[in-house]
Amino acid sequence: MDAMAAIKQTFFQECEEQLAELEIGLLAIQDGDVNPETVNAVFRAVHSIKGGAGAFSLDDLVHFAHVFETAMDHLRAGRLAPSHEVLKTMLRAMDVLADFVRAARDGGCVDAERSQTLAKELRALDPDGSGAGSEMDDEEIAFEPVLMDQSMFDDELEAAAAPPVRLFTIRFRPKATLYAKANETALLLREIGLLGEMAIACDASALPLLSELDPEGGYLSWTIELLTTQDEAAIREVFEFVEWDCDLDIESDAASAAPDDIDLAALIQKMQATVEAELSALSPPPTRVDPLAEASRKDADASADPGVIDLAKARQKKSEQAVGEHLGPKPDQGAAGGASQPTIRVDLDRVDRLINLVGELVINQAMLAQRVMEAGLARASGVATGLDELEQLTREIQDSVMAIRAQPVKSVFQRMPRLVREVAAMTGKLVRLVTEGENTEVDKTVIERLADPLTHMIRNAIDHGLESPEARAAAGKPEEGLVHLSALHRSGRIVIEVSDDGAGINRARVKEIAASKGLIAADASLSDEEIDNLIFLPGFSTAPSISDISGRGVGMDVVRRSIQALGGRISITSRPGRGSTFTMSLPLTLAVLDGMVVTVAGQTLVVPLTAIVETLQPKIADVHGFGGGARVIAIREHFTPLIDVGRELDYRGENADPLACVALLVESEGGVRSALLVDAILGQRQVVIKSLEANYRHVPGIAAATILGDGRVALILDVDAVVASSRADSAAFEQSLATAG
The missing domain is CATH 3.30.565.10 (Histidine kinase-like ATPase, C-terminal domain)
Structure with missing residues (x-):
């Protein structure tokens, strides 16, 4: 049950991806994208959702997806024009399809009236006008059972008991994308074998030299002769989920035949002759001979059975050759072009745990650096050098871990x-x-x-x-x-x-x-x-x-x-x-930030480095009063508001002497620049963000808190809030002057 629950969860995750692709495709078509591949991608999205839902018996979802898929098939085949009204209907149908998926995942139900209305609108898109009649599929057809004597039909029933046997010729060539999506050729051939008697020939003529072999490529193709009582639809159903990732051709004899009408031994002998001819035709290109590849081919020919190829052994040998130390791809080859990068699904709690551990690592690294500095060790000492390397490694680990959580x-x-x-x-x-x-x-x-x-x-x-x-x-x-x-x-x-x-x-x-x-x-x-x-x-x-x-x-x-x-x-x-x-x-992240550590009225603060444009030492000729205690500082012929951080945070009651302080030129939202006055700069470092509201309460002008290397808690300054507060104070002062006047 746990395994099925995990598989079902994966299905719903893939449904979200398919729904996203469906919406992107429909909006692209609405904007005039007439690329057939865009329409095919939309069709595949609906088809994949329907197929997966059927595996879990989600009947309502399957039924609606089938109606949607039929309408998309008309669009794909060119029988339905992608007009504005058609796409409007399909976008609404996509919303209902998403509702069915979420209802199946989270429980609940979908508005039946809305879904039935959309289903009727989708059926009405049938260009042949036959869609309207399919509404009968949703209704119960009342009937009275009638007792009949079947003895008169015994002869006909006996004749029909032996269905005709047909010979199908199946040519199957997988593409690299088939393997990239975790599909297995052997399983497909095994499913074909369940439909009847078959003989298989493998065409390996497209195999490159072993030194050029791409382990993720698709080089083999198969020709299958199948004797079966099933029809062509049953064969195509085997390839239903890979039909876009392979070249598939199915031919059938025109007439039906009984099982005894076909000599299976003769058929197999014919296939053996074909295989022997194909194997004898395999040889290296005349302009280049790879001795290792030639030796491997000769060994394979000497040991191979000249009859029907054993598919499992062929696949196993191909894998062994691909991972050999001296048979790997050249360094400049890499994976096949267009192959997607491999990914894994990881539980978010594990990533959060890793983020927290990295945060603690950053704090401990800062504490260690503080202890080394307090011990008075020279920067050239071995301990200090190792500490610098640890700091660099910690930064790289932090960047890599944060990249894991980064999402578009x-x-x-x-x-x-x-x-x-x-x-x-x-x-x-x-x-x-x-x-x-x-x-x-x-x-x-x-x-x-x-x-x-x-x-x-x-x-x-x-x-x-x-x-x-x-x-x-x-x-x-x-x-x-x-x-x-x-x-x-x-x-x-x-x-x-x-x-x-x-x-x-x-x-x-x-x-x-x-x-x-x-x-x-x-x-x-x-x-x-x-x-x-x-x-x-x-x-x-x-x-x-x-x-x-x-x-x-x-x-x-x-x-x-x-x-x-x-x-x-x-x-x-x-x-x-x-x-x-x-x-x-x-x-960009709520975990860490690079900050400038400063002191204000005996308190330690951290100013986000992204807000700081430059630092400067105020000169007496550059500082000017501006009424109501406000001051400005001249920076390259521009006057910038000078904000005393200690005064704004109520750390002190009087303005600090700017000549004894350091000014941080910051840029807030809208590109507005201000100069923050602090007592001194202690240095630049990376700090771990801790929520102040979650552990204490909201403090005006403070965004969060952090833990310094000496174990003390430092507050992270909210630059925009401090600037806005200062501007509000100035506006209030001007308003009071106007009222008094």
Whole structure:
């Protein structure tokens, strides 16, 4: 039972991959991709899901997949044109197919009315018009049993008891992809043998020299003469799951014959003669002779039975030759072109355990370095040299382990097209989703927590951002709205953007609603950026009524909290009449980071290295006051806000002397630069991130914590939060001056 459960789990994992491939293919066809291989890939995805589901008796899934597969077969054969309406139906059918898979995996049921409606629509796509009649397959046909006397048909029954025997000639040539997918030729031939009497001839003429042999290649082909009472469909069923990975040709005699009509011994003798002729024709190319290969061939000819080739022995000998020390492929050959890289499935708990152990290794390595430094050992000593090597090795191990957890954001992006279709249908809008950067990699933990924020933003972009088709047409825009979802790496972080080409933010309405809800003062003077950020306040909503999509005021504030919990930031830019863009910046990993260790008012802090542009020593001529205690520093003829980190974190009540401190020029979201004032820099090191909220509580201006080499806990600075807090303090001071004036 455990083995079957594991196999079933693997099946569902493969279903997710097939569904992803199915969606990619359908969207490509919708965008005008008429490549036959794209259509074949979509057909194979549905076919594979149906075949695997049948092995586990998932009848509902098999039935719907069969109807879907039939419609795809019409498309593949060119009998059905890939029109917009056809693909729209198939995309909806794909969603229902995904529901069947998840219901079979997690329990539950699928909306029967919806699935039956989609099945009827798929049948209606039959270009011959015969699909409508197949609806009778779903209905029970009532009948009354009738008692009949069968004695009059005894002669006919006896005549029919002996089915005719037919001779089939099967030519089977596997491709390299057949073996790459863990299929075995011997098992296929064994299944053919169960259908009747057979004789096999192996064609080895395509075998290269042993020095050029690719262990993963496909060189052999077989000709099979099969005497069977089965039809051609039964033979093709054996090759059902490998038919795209082999060349297969099946010929049948025109007339049926009884078993005694064919001389099996004569047939085998004929096949033996064919095999002997093929073996005698094998010889090395005339322009090049490999002595080792020639000797191996002669030995094989001397020991081989001139009759039917023993398939198992041939495969075994081929494997032994491929792994010989002196018969391996040349260094510059490698695997066959196009062969996929081998992969393994590993339980995520094991990877998490490995990540934690690497984190502890980093901490212990830092502690060891601290002890060596405290002992006063010279850098040139053997202990210090070994410690440097350990540090380098630890970094490489950490990078390799983090690469294991890194996954492309494609797994999250692939969920969005269905969401777009559903929300567009609910709002009556025409929407097209464009994705970019799907292969951008990020830590799996980050990916798992991205789904909900992205879902909120996509729904918000369609419901609030895009106009109705009529409004877009009146504004001179295409009736179909565009939502763009992209991901890229920038400065050691991942940046995800969700943009639309809608009407943009109506700032006057946003401010009016915020004031009516008591979120801001009615006479508050706000910049465009501050008004845009009002949508992130809890309880804020511009929806006129509550619906299934929005209106409850629990959307964008949830998004901001989710992003902040990941150590990220979200910002918004909007242009009236041209749309809005939401930008999320997230760390690539939640496990480790490279940081600058600094001291502030006697406290040790870590500043993420990715945020630091440069460090500098302030000079008295470069520092200027800016009212309300704010200061700026001149850096290459540009004035940059100077922020005292100790003052912002309430470590001290007065501003520090900038001449006795060090300034860190940092860049926050939106490219805004600021200078953080710290007392001193202790050094640069890699630290393990520990959640502060999970172990203590949220602290403003602090992103997380870490353990230093001496065992002390150091706080990791949230650069964006400190900069935003400083700007808010300056704005509040200016507002108070304006009010007093």
